[in-house]
Amino acid sequence: MDEMKLDYIMEIAQQKSISKAAKNLFIAQPSLSRYVINLEKRLGVKLFDRSHTPLELTEAGHLMVQYIQQSEALKENFFHELEEHKKSACTEIKIGVVSWRIPVFLPKIVPEFIGKHNNVNVIIKEGVSQDLEALVIEDQIDACVVNGPQNNQSLEYRVLNYEKIVLAVPRNSEVAKNNYDFENDIYRPVDLRSLKNEAFILLVEKYRLGLLSRKIFKSRGIMPSHITYVSNMNTALSMSAVGLGLTFMPESGIERPFDGCESPLYFSIGEPEFGFPLIIAFKKGKKLNQHLMEFIDFVCSNYNEYRQS
Incomplete structure (x- = not known):
């Protein structure tokens, strides 16, 4: 019995009428009646009790319906298990990472993970937090940091960790001289209210650090008169290192190496502190394949160790 004819039986059982079932199935009533009669002859049992209006299933009819329902459930379970098998056999995972974190992920975390899972390829896509989250929702990448x-x-x-925001200051600036004891290597928190006339380098507002920078100024009741806007954290730090202005940055960037110049000095911004969590995000309600779950667990367990190393 093919699937279509099993559907015939189910439709008759649901409608309790051959004529109504024929109408819903878009076939002629005599053809459906002949199919039922021929099937009952072949099986040697009656499936429907025609002495009742509406039709009722016989005991054999109930067994037939039960068999069809179980067959459908088995088929659905098979396709579900097949999809899960294909997902678990996936050898490629796509991970979005904000550019600032690439120096931790590419030379440290990704090679270590691949070394432990040599049948998995990890594809990294750089981007802005909001854009990467959208790609996860659209199933274009599997997760994002x-x-x-x-x-x-x-x-x-x-959550991988929580990072405070610090102020990066050029070493040769008056701000550095007034707040850092070079002889004793002592940093003092900077009063941002005294810096309203200083040049700042800020990320544009589509970056979360860009938005947070504005909240920091608002909390101190100031807005600097000289601001240069950039769209890359590394650019902002490089500009600060050569004396072009002050900038905010996550504290994890303090150990970032600088080519050809000294790094800025990094100061606490005092109270209240500002910061944000670093997170790994994945689509809610989506069944994650085994390799992706292993990658997420690996990052959560090892991120802070790799960052500090």
């Missing part, structure tokens, strides 16, 4: 906060209801998050 981005700056918080966790505010997208379509995603699930796991």
